[in-house]
Amino acid sequence: MSLKAKILEDLKTAMKAKDQDRLRVLRSLKAKMQEKEIAERKGGEAELTDAQATDVLMKAAKQRKESITQFEEGDRADLADNEKLELAIIEEYLPKMMDEDEVRAVVQEKIAAMGASGPQDMGKVMGPIMGQLKGKADGGLVSKVVKEELNK
Incomplete structure (x- = not known):
């Protein structure tokens, strides 16, 4: 259905x-x-x-x-x-959303694969990640995690 x-x-x-x-x-x-x-x-x-x-x-x-x-x-x-x-x-009708730890794992993997090194790469990283996580994770959470990971 x-x-x-x-x-x-x-x-x-x-x-x-x-x-x-x-x-x-x-x-x-x-x-x-x-x-x-x-x-x-x-x-x-x-x-x-x-x-x-x-x-x-x-x-x-x-x-x-x-x-x-x-x-x-x-x-x-x-x-x-x-x-x-x-x-x-x-x-009730939305699929289960990913939690922060699951999002962080995907973000870390994508950053490593793309070779992103700092906050200047935020735009380069966000597009592919949002494409991958669309409908699975909240965009605000993804953005927060990407910022945190790129600022390490």
């Missing part, structure tokens, strides 16, 4: 269960996926691949994380809690 199909199936289940929070989040995700499908169409019908659907979910999760930070800085715990709830629902 594709990721999109799973979300649509869970949307129906949430409607039947009258789970308003889950329903709101899944409807939002469905709309974002439809927008992506329309943008991807080039004269014909286009179904989202799981990779494209994952991209949509990762973008939605990133938006929720940024909102949580903003609401917490603004002392709006009620709104932050709502965003955390939505983020938890979105994360």
Whole structure:
């Protein structure tokens, strides 16, 4: 079952269960996926691949994380809690992300293979690493680890 199909199936289940929070989040995700499908169409019908659907979910999760930070800085715990709830629902559909140690191992391997020697090589290293880790690790974490490794 594709990721999109799973979300649509869970949307129906949430409607039947009258789970308003889950329903709101899944409807939002469905709309974002439809927008992506329309943008991807080039004269014909286009179904989202799981990779494209994952991209949509990762973008939605990133938006929720940024909102949580903003609401917490603004002392709006009620709104932050709502965003955390939505983020938890979105994360159920995302693949398991790599932790910092796993990312560090990949970064060290790539830096050694490319012969990068310092902070000036950050751009040269980030492109290939992000290509390799897309959908598997958070971009902010990857950037932090690459900076730390290049500054050693």
